[in-house]
Amino acid sequence: xxxxxxxGIWLSVVIVLALTLPMVAQPQHWYDLPIIPGLEGRARIIxxxxxxxxxxxxxxxxxxxxxxxxxxxxxxxxxxxxxSAAGLGFLFCLLATVTGxxxxxxxxxxxxxxxxxxxxxxxxxxxxGAYFALRSAIDVEEKRATLSAVYxxxxxxxxxxxxxxxxxxxxxxxxxxxxxxxxxxxxNTTMLALFLASLAGFTGLFFWMWNLHVRTQRxxxxxxxxxxx
Amino acid sequence: MSSGDTYRPSWGRAALAVxxxxxxxxxxxxxxxxxxxxxxxxxxxxxxxxxxxxGAPIEALSGMLWVVIFFSAMSGLSRTFVAEEERxxxxxxxxHAPSSAVFAGKLLFNGxxxxxxxxxxxxxxxxxxxxxxxKTYSIFILTIAFGSLGFAAAATIIAAIIARASxxxxxxxxxxxxxxxxxxxxxINATRLAAEGALLEEAFxxxxxxxxxxxxxxxxxxxVFDYVWKD
Numbered sequence: 001x002x003x004x005x006x007x008g009i010w011l012s013v014v015i016v017l018a019l020t021l022p023m024v025a026q027p028q029h030w031y032d033l034p035i036i037p038g039l040e041g042r043a044r045i046i047x048x049x050x051x052x053x054x055x056x057x058x059x060x061x062x063x064x065x066x067x068x069x070x071x072x073x074x075x076x077x078x079x080x081x082x083x084s085a086a087g088l089g090f091l092f093c094l095l096a097t098v099t100g101x102x103x104x105x106x107x108x109x110x111x112x113x114x115x116x117x118x119x120x121x122x123x124x125x126x127x128x129g130a131y132f133a134l135r136s137a138i139d140v141e142e143k144r145a146t147l148s149a150v151y152x153x154x155x156x157x158x159x160x161x162x163x164x165x166x167x168x169x170x171x172x173x174x175x176x177x178x179x180x181x182x183x184x185x186x187x188n189t190t191m192l193a194l195f196l197a198s199l200a201g202f203t204g205l206f207f208w209m210w211n212l213h214v215r216t217q218r219x220x221x222x223x224x225x226x227x228x229x
Numbered sequence: 230m231s232s233g234d235t236y237r238p239s240w241g242r243a244a245l246a247v248x249x250x251x252x253x254x255x256x257x258x259x260x261x262x263x264x265x266x267x268x269x270x271x272x273x274x275x276x277x278x279x280x281x282x283x284g285a286p287i288e289a290l291s292g293m294l295w296v297v298i299f300f301s302a303m304s305g306l307s308r309t310f311v312a313e314e315e316r317x318x319x320x321x322x323x324x325h326a327p328s329s330a331v332f333a334g335k336l337l338f339n340g341x342x343x344x345x346x347x348x349x350x351x352x353x354x355x356x357x358x359x360x361x362x363x364k365t366y367s368i369f370i371l372t373i374a375f376g377s378l379g380f381a382a383a384a385t386i387i388a389a390i391i392a393r394a395s396x397x398x399x400x401x402x403x404x405x406x407x408x409x410x411x412x413x414x415x416x417i418n419a420t421r422l423a424a425e426g427a428l429l430e431e432a433f434x435x436x437x438x439x440x441x442x443x444x445x446x447x448x449x450x451x452x453v454f455d456y457v458w459k460d
Contacts, residue, residue: 071456126407133403137394147390150453154386154408157449161411164438 007208011201017194018047027188034188045103046195051202052096056124058206059089064156067149076221079145083135084213086152088206090128097121116166117174123162127155243326247334251309252341261305261342268301269350277357284360291420294354294361295413298347298380303402306342306384309335310392319392323459332385332454336447339388340381347377364426368419372432375439376416382443383408386450389457412442 023033023041036043066082069075100118101111112118134151138144187195238246255261276293285293313319322331351373355361363369387405394400419435 071453123407123410126410130400130404130407133400134390134394137396137400139395143393146456147393150386150457151390151404153453154383154446154449157445158383158408158411158442161438161442161445165411165414 003204004208007201007204010197011205014047014194014198014201018044018198021190021194027190030190032188033191033194036187039107042103042107045099047198049096049099049103050195051199052092052099053121054199055202055206056089056093056096056121058203059085059092059210060124060127060152060156060159062210063089064149064152067152070145070149074142076141076145077218079141079149080214080217080221081210082145082149082152084210084217086128086131087213088209090125090132092206093121093125093128097125115174116162119166120162123159127159131155238326240327240330243330244333244337247322247326247331248337251334251338254312255338261308262345264308265301265305265342265346266349268304269297269346269353272297272300273350273353273357280358282359287360287424288421290358290361291424292417294350294420295376295417297350297354298376299406299409299413300402301346301350302343302380302384303405305346306339306381307388307391307398307401309338309385310388314392328455328458329451331458332389332451335389336381336385336450339385340378343377343381343384344374347373347380361424363423365423365429365432367429368423368427368432371436372416372419372423372439375436375443376412376419379412379416379439379443379446380409382446382450383412386446386454386457389454393457408446412439415439415442 021031021033023035023043025035027034033043063082063085066078066085070078070082097118100121104113104115104118105111108115131148131151135144135148138147276297313322326334351369355363384405387401387408391401391404415435415438419432419439422432422435
């Protein structure tokens with residue numbers, strides 16, 4: 001109970017600060033955010049867009065880890081965790097895509113232009129879509145759990161190839177204020193702290209939602225089992 | 230095998246036997262060959278009709294060759310495992326051969342099928358499409374060889390998964406596309422290099438990606454195949 005209220009307050013403070021702190025060319029006060037050349041006010045998206053993108057990747061990995069766990073132990077609980085993580089990952093992946101596309105409209109003048117990052121997140125969306133299409137096509141619980149776990153493992157094994165392929169095919173315009181090619185950090189301490197606080201807050205939100213989802217799924221499973229008897 | 234329940238063929242023999250079994254049943258019905266062949270002819274003629282006498286930039290043409298190959302492969306490659314389920318012979322196969330040998334045999338069969346399919350589509354494509362001229366044959370041949378093997382590797386494990394699902398046909402391209410996309414992007418790039426007349430050395434990066442893709446997919450597939458194959 002307590003941690004939910006704490007999480008709510010934490011995220012509210014982060015969101016309010018992220019939207020209201022002034023952006024100035026020469027930060028003097030502790031609460032000033034720097035102006036990043038080329039991004040200006042649009043840089044504020046980093047507090048929301050990057051956490052959602054991070055969570056869609058984290059959820060993907062968590063889903064695969066619990067999939068492997070299921071294959072080893074054959075415990076239905078692990079499959080519930082795996083599929084719930086994938087469901088949330090799909091949600092955050094959509095959010096990252098939509099926020100990114102809106103940002104791209106104002107920065108690049110178009111919602112979508114097949115930037116390497118956009119392509120990668122599109123493939124992640126496709127994988128999530130295929131994963132749920134596969135799950136819905138199998139009726140037997142054990143079979144569904146096994147096959148979707150196997151699919152997520154194969155998908156996770158081929159995903160890293162995009163890191164090598166995309167730079168060969170296209171050049172990216174995606175800003176990397178956190179760690180750019182020159183290894184220079186454009187953010188000042190306040191911005192970095194706020195960014196990390198937002199990342200931590202959203203990660204907490206993810207784990208809370210995950211836990212909630214797993215618990216409702218567990219109740220559903222028990223109900224269907226007692227009905228079946 | 231009537232000689233008794235103690236008979237166990239060696240791994241290589243079992244894999245070869247699975248391959249030969251598929252080979253003979255394919256020659257008997259010619260299901261996959263005719264489906265794939267007709268699919269190639271159909272898609273290439275659609276490309277021809279849509280282009281007319283106009284022609285298109287070489288980037289678009291080399292991409293379209295792999296679109297033809299992708300969809301024809303998707304129409305026939307799931308057959309190896311789906312047929313086992315439909316005929317109800319999957320269980321027998323499970324009893325008679327270790328699962329890794331089944332996977333190796335099916336992979337070999339799909340590999341042969343994809344290579345034949347790719348060569349046929351490349352010949353027809355180069356013969357009929359105006360403007361698709363390959364300048365560096367060494368790049369093109371290696372791309373076709375590695376690309377086919379990578380295709381077969383990913384398509385085989387997805388076929389094994391799909392054979393166990395209830396909607397077998399429609400899901401196959403859906404599940405395969407995200408897995409095959411790294412391969413597709415690389416072979417399209419390599420084909421463009423071959424058409425532009427790049428030197429063989431310039432395509433080494435592409436070949437490295439293709440070879441590592443084949444190694445990764447085959448390794449992961451053989452590790453997880455047991456879970457898919459055994460009930």
